[in-house]
Amino acid sequence: MLAYAIRRVLLAVPVMLIVASAVFLLMHFAPGDPVGVMLGPDASEEQRLALREKLGLDDPIVVQYVRWLSHVLRGDLGQSLFLDQPVTTALAERAQPTILLGILSLIVAIVIGLTSGILAARSRGSWLDLSLMGGAMVGITVPSFVLGLLLIFFFAIHLRWLPVAGFQPLSAGLWESLRYLILPAITLGAGQSAFLGRMTRSMMLDVLGQDYVRTARAKGLAEQTVILRHTLRNAFVPLLTIIGLMTATLMSGAVITEQIFDIPGMGRLLIQAVVRRDFPLVQGAVLVIAAVYVLINLVVDLLVGFVDPRIER
C-alpha cells in the first residue's frame, strides 16, 4: 500500500511540472507582444517598457522560465496588475465561496445521483427507471448556465423563495449563507448528479447480475439488504473513482456558476482577470485551479487504493 501511495504521489510530480510549464507558456501564447495586449492600444511607450521590465520579459525565455518556476515553488505567483495585491492573497481572499459552493454541490450531486441510480437499477425497465434516466439525460444535456438562469427565473423571481444572486459569508450565519448557495449548488450539482446517476445504475446492474447476489436472494435476505450490503458495496469502488472525477469537474464548473450567481469566488476572479487582461492573475488562478484538480485526483486514487487493496500492483 505504501509503495503504491509513494509511486502515485511521485507520478503526480511530473504532471504538476507540465501544468506549471503550460501556464508559463500561456503568457507567450499571446498574439504579438503580451505587454501590448495587456495595456491596450492607448498605452505609452514608457508604460510598456516599465511593464516589460516588471514582468522580466526582456530576459531570455529560459531565464524567465526558471525564475517563474522557482517563484511558484516558493508559493509566489506574482503581483496582480489591477488589484494591487499579490496573486496568492487575491486568490486566498476568494477561496471561501468557491469551497462552500464546491462542497454543497458535491453533496447535491452525490445524494441525487446515488439515490436515483440505485432506484433505477432496482426497478430496471419500470416507469421509474425510464423517468429517472430520462431526467438524467435532460440533466446532462441542459448546460449549467441555462439551468441556473431557469432556476433564478422560477425560484427567485417568480416564486421569490430564494435570493436572485450574491453571496453571504459563513460569518453572516449558516442559514443566511446557505440561502444564497442553494440555487448555485443545485445548478452546479445537477449535471454531475445526472452523470453519477447513470453510472450508478450501470454499475449496480453489473453487480446485480453476479452469482453472489443471486445467492443472497436465495438465502432469503431482504431486498434492502441485498441492495445495500451486497450490491452497493461492490459497486462502490468504481463509483468512488467517478465521484472523485466529479469533484474535480465541479471545481472547474464553479467558474461558470459563480458568474451566473455573482458569487465572489476564485472563478469569478479568474473571469474578471480575463476581462481586464490581468495576465499574472490569470496565470495564477489557472495554475491554482489546475493544481487543485490534480490534487483531488491524487487523493481519490490513494483513497481507492486504500479501499480496494487489489489495486496496488
Add this chain to the structure above:
Amino acid sequence: MRREEIVDKENREHTRAASTSGRQIARDGSSRALLPPSPRERRWWAQQWFLLRRHKQILIGGAILLVMVLSAVLAAVITTNSPTLINGYVRLRAPNEYYFFGTDNQGRDVYSRTVYGARLSLQVGFLTSALTIVAGTFVGMIAGYYRRTEGVIMRITDGMMAFPGIILAIGIMAVRGPSVSNVVIALTIVSTPRVVRLVRSVVMGLRESPMVEAAIATGNTNSRVLWRHVLPNIVSPLIVQASFVFAEAVLAEAALSFLGAGAPPEIPSWGNMLADSKNLLRQAPWTMFFPGAALALTVFALNLLGDGLRDLLDPRLRQR
C-alpha cells in the same frame, strides 16, 4: 477500478469497434457512387435504412440536427430582421407576430439572433471537431505506431488532460483575445489530447495484428501502412468521437461566450445572448428561453447522435 482502467476499458471497447466495423467500412465504403446502383448496392442501402430505423437515436438526433443545420445555412432567408439591428422603439417586446421570439433591451430581434447563433455554434462545433480529429489522429497514430515517440507524447497529453478543459480554454482565450477563430483554436487544443489517447490505444492494438504485420512484411513503407492499413480501421471510433467533440465544442463555445471570454459581444451567439439575458430575466425572460432551448436541443441531438452511432458501429456497447 481506477481512472486509468476506466479510460483503458473505454479504449479497448473502441478497439473492438475498430476490429468489427472498420472492415465493413473498408469493404463497402468504396467510391463507386457514380455508377448506377447494382442490386447489391441497393440491398446495401436498404440495409442501412433498416439499421437506421432500428437505431432511432440516430434518426431523431440527425433530424433535429438537420433542422439546425438548415436554419443555420438559410439564416439570411428565414430571418425577418437583421440580428444586429438596434432599434430603440421596440425594446423588450414580448414574442409577437413581427418578433417571433420577442426583442431584447436594445430592440434586437431575438428570433434572428437565435438563428444566427445556430450558425456560429455549428461553425465552431464543426471546425473544432474537424481540426481535433485531424490533429488527434495524426499525433495519435505517430504515438501508437512509433514506440520511441510514445513516452513524450503521452506525458504531454497527460499534462494537458490534468487541466480542467474549460479552465485551459479560458486561459488561452485570455491571452489570445475574444474572437471566433481563437475559440476554435482554444477548443481544439483542449479536446485534442483525448483523441490522441484514443487513437494511440487503437493503433497500438492494430500494430500487433497479423494484417499490419503482413503489410510491413510485404515491404510497404511506414507511411503507407499507416495511411492504407491502419487509418481505415480506426474510422468508426473516430466518427463516434467526432460527434462527441462536436457536442462539447458547441457547449464550450456557449460557455466561453457566456463568461465573456468567447465570441466578441457584437456577434450573435447563444452564449452572449444568455449572458445578456441574465439582467433581463425579470422583464424579458424570453431573451433567455429561446437561446437556452436552442442550445440544449442542439447538445441533446448531438449526444443522441453520438450514442446512436456508437451503438450502430459496435452493438456490444449498447446501454442496457
